[in-house]
Amino acid sequence: MIDGTAGVSGRRDADEALLDNPDALAEHDPGGMLRHTASGGAQVRESAALAAEANLAVLADDGRPRAVVIAGIGTAGRTGDVLATVAGPRCPVPIIGHRSAGVPGWVGAADVVIAVSASGRSPEALGAAEAAHRRGARLVAVGAPDSQLQSVAERARAPFIPVPRRAPARASLWALTVPVLLAARSLGLVKVNEADLAETAARLDADADRCRSAAESFVNPAKSLALGLAGSIPIVWGSSPLATVAARRFGDTLSANARYPVVTGALGEAGRGRVGLLDGVFGGLAEGERDIFADPAEEDDGEGTRLRLVLLRDGGLNAEDDTDEPLAVEERRADAVQTLAERRGVRCDVVTAEGGSALERLASLIAVPDFASIYLALAHGLDPMAVPAITEMKELSNQ
Numbered sequence: 001m002i003d004g005t006a007g008v009s010g011r012r013d014a015d016e017a018l019l020d021n022p023d024a025l026a027e028h029d030p031g032g033m034l035r036h037t038a039s040g041g042a043q044v045r046e047s048a049a050l051a052a053e054a055n056l057a058v059l060a061d062d063g064r065p066r067a068v069v070i071a072g073i074g075t076a077g078r079t080g081d082v083l084a085t086v087a088g089p090r091c092p093v094p095i096i097g098h099r100s101a102g103v104p105g106w107v108g109a110a111d112v113v114i115a116v117s118a119s120g121r122s123p124e125a126l127g128a129a130e131a132a133h134r135r136g137a138r139l140v141a142v143g144a145p146d147s148q149l150q151s152v153a154e155r156a157r158a159p160f161i162p163v164p165r166r167a168p169a170r171a172s173l174w175a176l177t178v179p180v181l182l183a184a185r186s187l188g189l190v191k192v193n194e195a196d197l198a199e200t201a202a203r204l205d206a207d208a209d210r211c212r213s214a215a216e217s218f219v220n221p222a223k224s225l226a227l228g229l230a231g232s233i234p235i236v237w238g239s240s241p242l243a244t245v246a247a248r249r250f251g252d253t254l255s256a257n258a259r260y261p262v263v264t265g266a267l268g269e270a271g272r273g274r275v276g277l278l279d280g281v282f283g284g285l286a287e288g289e290r291d292i293f294a295d296p297a298e299e300d301d302g303e304g305t306r307l308r309l310v311l312l313r314d315g316g317l318n319a320e321d322d323t324d325e326p327l328a329v330e331e332r333r334a335d336a337v338q339t340l341a342e343r344r345g346v347r348c349d350v351v352t353a354e355g356g357s358a359l360e361r362l363a364s365l366i367a368v369p370d371f372a373s374i375y376l377a378l379a380h381g382l383d384p385m386a387v388p389a390i391t392e393m394k395e396l397s398n399q
Contacts, residue, residue: 014230014379019223022213028378031385033257034213036167037370040174040204040363047163047178048197054161054179056186059138064093064188065112070180071098071128072116075169078249079116079142079180082173085242086181086358087190095189101127109136114183116176118169120147129153142179159183168385170256173249173366174204181359196357203360207367222371225310226258228349229376232308233282234260235274237267238365239334242358243312246351246365250310253373257384260376267311267333275337282307284344309341309348312365 018024025034070080080097087095098104101123103113113132117125120143129149132139133156141153145162153160161179165172178197184190211222218224236251238244244266251264265274277283282305313334341348351368353361377384 014227014376015381016217016227016379019227019375019379020216025213025378028381029374029384031168031383033168033171033374033384034371036171037374038208038212039167039171040208040367040370041201043172043174044178044197044201044204047161047175048182048194050163051161051179051182054159056140056159056161056183058159059112059140059183059186060188062138065138066110067094067096067107067112068184068187068189069096069098069103069107069111069113069128069132070116071103071113071125073099073122073124075173075252076116076118076122076125076142076176078173078245078252079177080114081245081248082177082362083180083184083190085245085362086192087184088358091189093189095184098124098128100124103128103131103135103137107132107135107137112138112140112187114140114142114180115149115152116141116180117143117147117149118163118165118172118176120144120149125149126152129156129158132156133158140179140183142176142183170253171370174363192357192359196359199355199357200360200363203355203363204367207364208371211368211371221368223375225349225351225368225372226375226379228347229254229260229308229310229372230379232306232347234262234308234310235277236262236264236310236312236369237270237337238265238312238314239267239330240314241266242362243267243314243353243365246312246362246369247310249366250312250369250373253370254376256387256390257373258376258380259382259387260373267330267337271333271337275340277307278309278340278344278346280307284341284346307346309337309346310369311338311348311350312353312369313350314353314361314365 077097077099084095113128115125115129129141129152139156139158141149141160143149144165150160163175181192185192211220236247238247247264251262254260254262338348351365354364355361374384
C-alpha cells in the first residue's frame, strides 16, 4: 500500500499529461519496459517450473553447507540480498553476496556457490562458477540457456536453471530470484513453499493491474509516486532489513530507468548520519522558521531542487521471532523520520508492505516502485529500455 503525504507539486519538466495517455506511453516505450515489468507474476511461475526440472534435490546429498555465496552483479547480485532477507536472521549458515570475479579466498568443498547471470556471460558469474569448480565447492548456476554459464555448469556436472532472457536483467528480478530461493530451499536454508510462490505471483499480478498504463494518475500509485519524485532528489529508506532490500532495488531502477540520482539505505543507519540530509541545502527549514500556513505548491514553485523522501515500511511479523521488540523499534524509527521530514517541509511518500510471507511482503514493496521508475523516465521523455551509458560502458570495458 502506498500513501503520499503530499500531492504531486514540485515537478520539474515532467509531462503529466503524457502519463495519462496510454497511446503516447506505448509510443515512448518502444522496448516494452512496462510490459516486461508487468510480467513479474509470470516470471515467478515460469522460474519455479524451470527450477523443478533442474534436480536441485541433489544439492542436499552432501548435507548443509558451511556458507552460501551468491555470485553476480547488478540485478543478479540483488538475488542474494533477497535470499538473505527471506531466510532471515535464523538462517543456520551465512549467505554472502559476491559482486566481483572469482570467489572469496576461503571458499572450498564445504561451501555452495550460486552463480547468477541473466545473459549467462557476465565475467563475475563466470569467474565465480569456474573458481567454485576448481575448488570443489558445490555449484548451482542460473542464467540464459545455451550460454557460457551453462557450459561451465555442465563441465562441473552442476545443476543449471535455464532462465529464458525475455527482458533486460533489471526487469527480470523475479525470474532470477526464484531459482536462487529454491536452490536454498533444497539446502534446508529457507522456508519457501508453493503457496508462498503462488501468493507472491498473485501479488505481483495485482500490482501490475493497479499500475497499468490505462489507469489514470490519481488512481495509479506508480504514476502518483513518479510525479511526486519528478524534479527532486529522492531519498529511499527501508524501515527493516526486508524493506531495505526493496529500497536499494528502487535505487537501482531509478538510476537505470529514470536516470535519477538517489540515496538509498537502511533507516537505522540513516538515523546515525544520513538523516542530516533533511537539514541540508536540499532539505527544508527548521520547524520554527517555516510558515506552516504557506501553500506547499507556492513554496515549491519558488525553490530549486528539493529532497523527496520515500519511506518503505515493513509492518509484518516474522513467525519465528520470539519478540516483536525489534519491529517496535523499527516502527518508532519510521514514525520519527516522517515527523522530521514534515517539520522541515520535506515531502514524504510511504509504501507499506502487504502480505503474509516475507517473499510476498517484499514483492509488495518492489512492484509499485519498479513501475514508478519507468513512468518517471517516460514523463521526462526518456526511453527506459535504452540506456546509452550502460551500453557504452560495456563496449569500452569489452563485456
